[in-house]
Amino acid sequence: MNRFLLLLTNTRELFTVGFLAILFMVTGIINSDFLSIGNLVLIFNGSVIYILLAIGVSFVILTGDIDVSVGAILGLTAAVSATIIRDGGSLFFAFAVTIGIGALVGLINGMGVTKLRIPAIIMTLGTTGIVRGSVYVYTKGKWVENLPSDFKSYGQISLFGLVNVFLLITVLIVIALHFYLKRGRSGKYYSAVGDNLNGAVLVGIPVDWIRISAFVLSGIFAALAGIVFASKIGFVTPTAGSGYEMKAIAACVLGGISLAGGVGSVIGAMFGAIIMSSISRILVFLKFSSNLDHTITGVLLLVIVVFDALIQQQLKEKARRERLAAKDLRAKKAYEEQEEATNE
Amino acid sequence: MNRLSSYNWKKILLRWEYALVLILIIEILIFGAINPRFLRVNVLLGSINDYVSICIIALFGTIVMITGGIDISGGSIVGLTSMVLGLLWQDMSMSIWLALALSLFTGILCGALNGFLIAYIGVQAMVVTLGGMFLYHGLAVVLSSLSVSSAYEGISGFPREFIMIAGGKFMGILPNPFIIFIVMAILAFVLLHKTRYGRSVFLVGVNPNAADYSGINHRFIKMSTYMLSGFAASVAGVILTSYLGSSRADFGNELTMPIITAVVLGGTAITGGKGSIIGTALAAIVIGILRFGLQMSGLTTQYLDIPVGMLLVIVVAIRGTMSFMKFPKLFVKKMNN
Numbered sequence: 001m002n003r004f005l006l007l008l009t010n011t012r013e014l015f016t017v018g019f020l021a022i023l024f025m026v027t028g029i030i031n032s033d034f035l036s037i038g039n040l041v042l043i044f045n046g047s048v049i050y051i052l053l054a055i056g057v058s059f060v061i062l063t064g065d066i067d068v069s070v071g072a073i074l075g076l077t078a079a080v081s082a083t084i085i086r087d088g089g090s091l092f093f094a095f096a097v098t099i100g101i102g103a104l105v106g107l108i109n110g111m112g113v114t115k116l117r118i119p120a121i122i123m124t125l126g127t128t129g130i131v132r133g134s135v136y137v138y139t140k141g142k143w144v145e146n147l148p149s150d151f152k153s154y155g156q157i158s159l160f161g162l163v164n165v166f167l168l169i170t171v172l173i174v175i176a177l178h179f180y181l182k183r184g185r186s187g188k189y190y191s192a193v194g195d196n197l198n199g200a201v202l203v204g205i206p207v208d209w210i211r212i213s214a215f216v217l218s219g220i221f222a223a224l225a226g227i228v229f230a231s232k233i234g235f236v237t238p239t240a241g242s243g244y245e246m247k248a249i250a251a252c253v254l255g256g257i258s259l260a261g262g263v264g265s266v267i268g269a270m271f272g273a274i275i276m277s278s279i280s281r282i283l284v285f286l287k288f289s290s291n292l293d294h295t296i297t298g299v300l301l302l303v304i305v306v307f308d309a310l311i312q313q314q315l316k317e318k319a320r321r322e323r324l325a326a327k328d329l330r331a332k333k334a335y336e337e338q339e340e341a342t343n344e
Numbered sequence: 345m346n347r348l349s350s351y352n353w354k355k356i357l358l359r360w361e362y363a364l365v366l367i368l369i370i371e372i373l374i375f376g377a378i379n380p381r382f383l384r385v386n387v388l389l390g391s392i393n394d395y396v397s398i399c400i401i402a403l404f405g406t407i408v409m410i411t412g413g414i415d416i417s418g419g420s421i422v423g424l425t426s427m428v429l430g431l432l433w434q435d436m437s438m439s440i441w442l443a444l445a446l447s448l449f450t451g452i453l454c455g456a457l458n459g460f461l462i463a464y465i466g467v468q469a470m471v472v473t474l475g476g477m478f479l480y481h482g483l484a485v486v487l488s489s490l491s492v493s494s495a496y497e498g499i500s501g502f503p504r505e506f507i508m509i510a511g512g513k514f515m516g517i518l519p520n521p522f523i524i525f526i527v528m529a530i531l532a533f534v535l536l537h538k539t540r541y542g543r544s545v546f547l548v549g550v551n552p553n554a555a556d557y558s559g560i561n562h563r564f565i566k567m568s569t570y571m572l573s574g575f576a577a578s579v580a581g582v583i584l585t586s587y588l589g590s591s592r593a594d595f596g597n598e599l600t601m602p603i604i605t606a607v608v609l610g611g612t613a614i615t616g617g618k619g620s621i622i623g624t625a626l627a628a629i630v631i632g633i634l635r636f637g638l639q640m641s642g643l644t645t646q647y648l649d650i651p652v653g654m655l656l657v658i659v660v661a662i663r664g665t666m667s668f669m670k671f672p673k674l675f676v677k678k679m680n681n
Contacts, residue, residue, distance in 0.1 A: 066470070112657060112661065116661040116664060116665065117664050117665075118657065118660050118661055118664060119614045119615070119660075121414070121470075121604070121614065122604075122608050122614060122656060122657070122660050123657060123660075125601055125604060125605065125653070125656060126653040126654065126656040126657035126660075127653065127657070128601065128649075128653065129601065129605075129649035129650060129652050129653020129654075129656070130649070130650050130653040130654060130657075132649045132653075133647050133648070133649040133650030133651075133653065134650065136647055137647060137650075243597075246474060246477065246478075249474060250474060250475070250478065253471055253474070259468050259470055259471050260468060289486075289489060291482075291485050291486050291489045292482065292486060293482065293485075294478045294479070294481050294482025294485060295478075295479060295482030295483055295485075295486055296482070297478045297479075297482065298475045298476065298477070298478030298479025298480070298481075298482055299475075299479060301471070301474065301475035301478060301479075302461065302472065302475040302476070302479065305461075305467045305468075305471045305472065305475065306461060306465050306467060308467075309465050309466050309467045310465065313466060
């Protein structure tokens with residue numbers, strides 16, 4: 001039983017994948033249309049934006065900080081890239097500019113958190129306001145519309161008629177990042193910093209640099225999500241992406257990333273994002289009102305974190321008891337040795 | 345002796361609350377210079393209607409943050425309260441006052457759920473209230489779909505007495521929401537700064553283990569702060585419903601960020617153990633007046649996030665670096681005295 005608990009905590013992403021599989025299976029049993037290839041493809045293709053946001057945020061959460069500015073960054077970069085494309089700029093230029101914006105906002109966040117010692121949630125809250133306001137300044141409060149159709153068609157290009165190009169690239173990025181974080185030398189620094197900041201300083205990890213780069217990565221991924229957003233949706237409103245930051249964080253939590261930092265993986269974040277974005281579709285297939293979307297998300301989040309907290313407590317308690325038992329054993333042994341010594 | 349008095353004088357002058365008052369006065373003067381209509385007492389007092397929800401929730405959000413937690417579900421509780429109130433009154437044909445009482449109770453219940461999971465199960469506050477934010481907003485949406493009125497229009501047509509809760513004026517001058525805000529502020533101030541409960545809140549924030557050893561039930565204290573915060577959110581929900589004359593699920597959705605901004609700007613440490621109600625109340629008014637004033641000087645509402653965001657970052661950065669540099673000096677002085 002305890003080994004099972006330990007396995008569960010060590011492979012939290014597996015737990016998420018299992019949960020996703022059960023969710024899909026149960027829905028499929030009740031309504032077999034759900035498991036049709038076309039529907040599954042729609043679900044996976046529809047979750048790209050959330051996946052991109054979630055893997056970006058997961059870097060920041062791994063280092064023990066939090067980033068609530070990704071929704072605003074998505075809004076700004078979507079608006080900027082859409083405007084560039086609409087006015088005839090090249091796709092490459094749009095990519096370069098938006099990624100630059102994302103990286104810049106991330107850099108500002110990172111510098112504020114590490115150099116000025118502003119708590120992450122406050123710093124990113126502040127940049128959220130500034131960036132979201134900039135969207136209005138930039139677009140003058142109007143929608144960005146009339147995007148050329150070949151830009152919009154990028155969202156429809158798919159391999160073998162199934163896998164969307166965006167999704168394919170995203171999944172490849174996730175796999176690469178997963179191996180970087182788990183096997184790469186500097187990749188492991190992220191969770192090390194989140195697990196024990198002072199310890200990381202002591203063993204010589206460039207802590208500030210790692211934390212800043214996490215924010216920069218988060219900004220860059222939010223920028224990528226912004227381009228995908230513009231291409232998929234086809235128009236950009238000034239409020240685009242507001243509220244997405246909370247969904248991205250929720251996706252990370254669903255994917256087994258601990259907000260305390262140091263625990264979790266980008267694969268988990270990806271599956272968390274897929275669960276997040278498939279809930280409303282599942283509800284429709286189960287013939288429930290999709291109004292229940294937020295309720296289910298909330299309940300799911302709470303249940304998972306409570307479950308997780310209880311397991312952690314049990315493990316901690318067990319470790320404590322083992323420690324105490326070992327102490328007892330040592331004391332007993334020492335006593336016996338002393339007895340023997342006196343007997344002799 | 346001389347040094348002591350100068351130290352006290354400096355300490356008093358450097359209090360953050362005075363800086364906030366100064367910012368507030370400068371703000372009012374600048375906006376008054378741009379648009380003289382702004383300086384009319386009626387306009388200035390009436391402006392509080394626009395941001396009273398932020399003020400009230402921030403007051404009790406401060407208490408939560410002092411224990412080292414955070415509550416981001418307040419905005420959703422506002423919407424849920426509003427829907428519960430409307431639904432009980434219209435579709436269950438309850439008396440409006442009973443519906444009001446029950447909707448206030450809803451807020452406390454939501455806070456209790458948050459608090460229970462945080463204090464007794466030991467989940468991080470940020471995660472629980474994030475889940476709560478989704479859950480309560482979701483419930484509000486579900487409730488609005490149960491009602492006979494469409495979700496878009498919301499429930500309206502409340503009796504006049506109820507509308508007068510926020511629409512009326514106390515003694516013909518002061519708008520009622522202002523009075524409610526003052527009452528809530530006094531309540532929070534007395535609770536936090538003048539009672540035994542308040543001392544335990546601070547102690548729990550500084551060191552929960554020490555609080556536990558000194559015989560304080562730190563779990564209950566933590567849970568109760570979330571209940572207070574939920575209660576404040578539902579009071580804000582009732583005021584908003586009364587002021588706008590309708591109840592809708594999406595009320596309060598945009599409030600989360602301004603609330604945290606107000607609490608932090610008021611001088612509350614996000615790590616807990618430090619903070620004051622007066623600071624938060626002043627900061628909430630500073631933010632509210634800033635938004636209102638910019639609006640009156642002709643800026644559209646959408647730009648307002650920029651100055652508020654900048655204010656937040658700059659103030660926290662300055663305060664952080666100042667306390668960082670000054671701490672050793674003050675410490676030395678204290679030792680000498």
